[in-house]
Amino acid sequence: MSTALNLTNRQNFYIKLKLTKTLVNYKLGTILRLFLKEKMAKKSGKSQKLRNYAKKTVEKPQISNVYLARIKSSFKNFNLSNPLEFNLNNTHAFVLNHDDIQLGAWHILPHDKQLKPSSNLQEHFEINIEKSFESKKSITILYLHGNTNDRSTYHRIQLYKYLSNLGYNVVAVDYRGYGDSTGEPTEIDVVRDALFTYDFIKRTAPWTTIYIWGHSLGTGITSSAARTLTEKNRAPEGIILEAPFFNIVEEVELHPFAWLFSYNKILFYMIENSLSKLNLQFRSDIHLQKVSSKIMILHAEDDIIIPFHQSEKLYDIVKNKGVSSNLTFHRIPSHHKCNHQNIYLYPDLTNLISDFIN
Known part of the structure; x- marks a missing residue:
């Protein structure tokens, strides 16, 4: 390794x-x-x-x-266009052209599917994201990562593999300025990057049901994107917020x-x-009130970066003032040592995700 x-x-x-x-x-x-x-x-x-x-x-x-896009925890340069370097075998690397910039991304297939060769990106999604059949739904999770590094960070790869083992497609994208994506990030633009990626999946594989999973900073992006989609009557089926903050000002003030x-x-x-x-x-406290999708919040008690009571505040305000009819909050006990970014260590995560999606 x-x-x-x-x-x-x-x-x-x-x-x-x-x-x-x-x-x-x-x-x-x-x-x-x-x-x-x-x-x-x-x-x-x-x-x-x-x-x-x-x-x-x-x-x-x-x-x-x-936006800590350039902070790395690695002493070696990796090639993001080659997922095999990250032990991702059934993964296709691709680039989306948007706003005169390029967004680097991966499509991680369900663990029991083999990557079928294709001549272009549209064909790739058409033949590699299978349609729903009988009781099995075609599910794609758009993963929006946190602030530091890029889509190849270790804990993110572990979560991709976890979701892949559950039978889901995962699309992980780097916002502009992150990883191998060009451009410079701003709040408006990273949300637009997320929306563009969502629309691309929806357009090229309209038969799949899309969920958006945001982590840390990605929860703020997810909340804003989901509100925009709701207001356009195109809300995602559901959003999963892992270690969210109330808004960016409180997140900074409560930093360790x-x-x-x-x-x-x-x-x-x-x-x-x-x-x-x-x-x-990144006013998640305002945006989430306008989101009609079902919402699941996950937060570990031992998170020292974003205290879990930020999620409690967020849950309370959305429950009392929001339009979503399906809102759940799961507080992950500290003895599981999931902290800020290791949610995949939680033993009951499979049940939480399956119950939420199914």
Whole structure:
């Protein structure tokens, strides 16, 4: 197995610890600089000039650090166009052209299906996503990953394999700026990438039933995309939210390293103000109220990145104000050690997914 997949838990912890500390320090620095530039601008009368300077020198780096597309836990370069390097045997790598950018993606077939050769992408989906027959439905899960790295991260591959073993097709896509996808991410654009991928599956394999599975940052993207589809009367059959946050502001304020500045409420205000200026909201608390699809929330008690009570808040507001008639929340006990990203370790996951889908 590759070096990237052999990192010990301790090595992974120290890598993430160092990266997170660097990120928090950088974010605080950029937020403070932006705040001070605004104050200087008002006093000097050169508001527009300094605001443009701040946008150029501060906001652009801030965007690239909110979306941690370039952070890797690997010491080796992998070829995402060759899924065999990741021990994915029945997987087809493909590229979607969208908005003058390219989105890299994988289609992982059910474990008992063999990948049939095809001459083009449309033919691939036509012959490799089987139609429903008798009591067996054709199910495709569109997987929208979290913030760091790309679709090849170890825990994501383990979940693909898990879902494949349950007989589902899985389509995993990297948003623009992630993995081998081109472009730069913004909130609006990563949601548009998800919608484009969903529509592509729907168009090329209209017989399959699509569920959207979002993890961490991907839950915010899923919530926004599902609302858009609902408002267009094209809601997905269901969405699965793994380790969701209430909205991005609360997620940042509840980050494990937020204690570094929790004593100063002004800094929290500055964070919210800066995120607003960057048009970074991911208001799952609002979007999910407008989603008509059935919704399942999964969250581990031992998640230190996004505390599980964020899911409880999300569940309560959707239950009381939302339009979905099928909403469930499953709190994963901490002794299963699923933490933020290892949901596939939960012994009862098969039953939860099967009950939700069937």
